[in-house]
Amino acid sequence: MSLQLLWRSARETPAGVRIHGRRYHMVGAIFFMLGLGTLLPWNFFITAIPYFLTRLSNSNNDVDAVGNATMLQEGGTGGNASTSHVVLDEFNFSNWMTLLSQLPLLLFTLLNSFLYQCIPDSVRIVGSMLGILLLFILTTILVKLDMTPQVFFSITMATIWFINSFCAILQGSLFGQLGRLPQNYSSLFLSGQGMAGMLAATAMLLSMASGVDAQTSALSYFVTPCLGTAISIICYLILPHLEFARYHMNKTPEKSYEMETKAELLQKEKNKDVDGPKKAMVALENGTPYGTVKEPEKASVFEVLKKIWLMALCIVLTFGATIAVFPAITASVQSSSTEGKWGVFFIPVCCFLLFNSMDWLGRSATTYILWPGQDSKLLPLLVSLRFIFVPLFMLCNIPGHYYLPAFFKQDAWFIIFMAFFASSNGYFVSLTMCLAPKKVLEHESEMAGALMTFFLALGLSCGAGLSFLFKALL
Numbered sequence: 001m002s003l004q005l006l007w008r009s010a011r012e013t014p015a016g017v018r019i020h021g022r023r024y025h026m027v028g029a030i031f032f033m034l035g036l037g038t039l040l041p042w043n044f045f046i047t048a049i050p051y052f053l054t055r056l057s058n059s060n061n062d063v064d065a066v067g068n069a070t071m072l073q074e075g076g077t078g079g080n081a082s083t084s085h086v087v088l089d090e091f092n093f094s095n096w097m098t099l100l101s102q103l104p105l106l107l108f109t110l111l112n113s114f115l116y117q118c119i120p121d122s123v124r125i126v127g128s129m130l131g132i133l134l135l136f137i138l139t140t141i142l143v144k145l146d147m148t149p150q151v152f153f154s155i156t157m158a159t160i161w162f163i164n165s166f167c168a169i170l171q172g173s174l175f176g177q178l179g180r181l182p183q184n185y186s187s188l189f190l191s192g193q194g195m196a197g198m199l200a201a202t203a204m205l206l207s208m209a210s211g212v213d214a215q216t217s218a219l220s221y222f223v224t225p226c227l228g229t230a231i232s233i234i235c236y237l238i239l240p241h242l243e244f245a246r247y248h249m250n251k252t253p254e255k256s257y258e259m260e261t262k263a264e265l266l267q268k269e270k271n272k273d274v275d276g277p278k279k280a281m282v283a284l285e286n287g288t289p290y291g292t293v294k295e296p297e298k299a300s301v302f303e304v305l306k307k308i309w310l311m312a313l314c315i316v317l318t319f320g321a322t323i324a325v326f327p328a329i330t331a332s333v334q335s336s337s338t339e340g341k342w343g344v345f346f347i348p349v350c351c352f353l354l355f356n357s358m359d360w361l362g363r364s365a366t367t368y369i370l371w372p373g374q375d376s377k378l379l380p381l382l383v384s385l386r387f388i389f390v391p392l393f394m395l396c397n398i399p400g401h402y403y404l405p406a407f408f409k410q411d412a413w414f415i416i417f418m419a420f421f422a423s424s425n426g427y428f429v430s431l432t433m434c435l436a437p438k439k440v441l442e443h444e445s446e447m448a449g450a451l452m453t454f455f456l457a458l459g460l461s462c463g464a465g466l467s468f469l470f471k472a473l474l
Contacts, residue, residue: 362426
């Protein structure tokens with residue numbers, strides 16, 4: 001899939017830029033890695049929820065007492081869920097983690113729309129990744145330190161806040177740069193984001209299956225995103241040395257505007273209609289100018305928003321429905337089976353790994369199909385229908401139901417719901433992010449990217465707020 005994307009991107013090369021084919025592949029691979037790096041923090045924190053909950057409930061501060069059971073269980077013999085002790089979420093950790101992940105994402109995405117005018121992209125991107133790396137190193141060190149649950153909770157929440165603040169600046173800056181490149185690179189970036197979740201879930205499963213003590217397992221788990229972030233920094237530093245990337249990323253608004261008007265006039269000439277209302281400075285094949293050029297006005301936030309408001313609404317609804325139940329509700333579901341170690345691996349496999357795998361497939365599907373189209377009124381309807389998953393997950397086998405019954409007790413129901421829930425999330429996220437740049441002029445694409453990132457963060461924050469309400473309704 002990724003190779004096909006890279007090949008299609010290579011065919012969109014400007015005639016004046018002659019680069020060896022492998023350079024296109026390298027640019028695509030770098031943006032895939034950068035996409036992976038932007039969501040590594042979030043995914044590694046949510047898949048480590050069992051580790052955090054056990055640390056917070058462990059009053060004697062002994063991390064070695066943390067079992068590898070990801071169903072938040074310990075003390076069982078042979079991993080049998082029926083003989084284990086359920087760790088209670090005394091701090092409402094899942095909800096607070098979700099909220100404190102998404103609020104800074106919203107605030108700093110908005111701030112980034114002002115920062116990009118006064119701080120260079122390279123400073124914002126490299127600085128953000130260095131900040132994320134240092135905070136992940138701190139999280140890794142905390143595995144070896146003993147402290148009270150209250151202190152550990154406070155430090156972890158502060159770490160989550162600052163990591164996601166850096167992630168907001170990083171993601172907004174990268175989406176702005178992607179607006180200058182061919183559309184296929186956006187698909188690669190989003191596919192990399194989907195792969196981040198699969199990497200986190202796989203790392204969790206490997207650490208559980210390793211057979212080492214819990215402290216060593218947690219230590220090796222948090223080292224993985226440190227390495228991933230370091231590789232992302234190296235990849236970004238390579239990017240300016242690639243001619244294809246320099247060509248697109250260094251385009252000025254004036255040059256973009258000139259290219260737009262040139263394309264427009266050539267199309268009109270082809271249609272025998274050259275008397276359009278716009279006049280442009282266009283270098284024809286004989287080198288003579290055609291008409292005059294007007295300096296393009298600075299992209300207006302409100303003008304761009306009028307063009308992409310439908311895509312912005314759809315991404316808010318998509319993430320609002322997703323974060324409202326994932327992971328605050330979905331990670332609380334228990335397996336109906338009490339035999340063997342299936343209860344231990346149920347949530348890592350059927351919640352986190354399945355979600356991220358299907359989400360990645362959904363994002364990748366936009367490589368082959370972009371339906372509904374950018375002007376279709378069917379898109380917001382389909383996105384809104386995803387809210388049906390909220391009551392479906394709330395009626396699954398969650399212990400301690402007070403208001404709602406556990407209607408869908410069998411594991412198969414949860415797996416089916418999760419497969420459709422995750423794939424639709426990935427597809428609609430990628431679809432809206434790919435269609436939004438198509439609705440604006442090229443010199444407005446960076447503003448469109450920044451706005452879409454803001455509404456993406458708004459959807460995440462709305463979902464985080466709703467998660468408190470839905471968990472209370474259980």
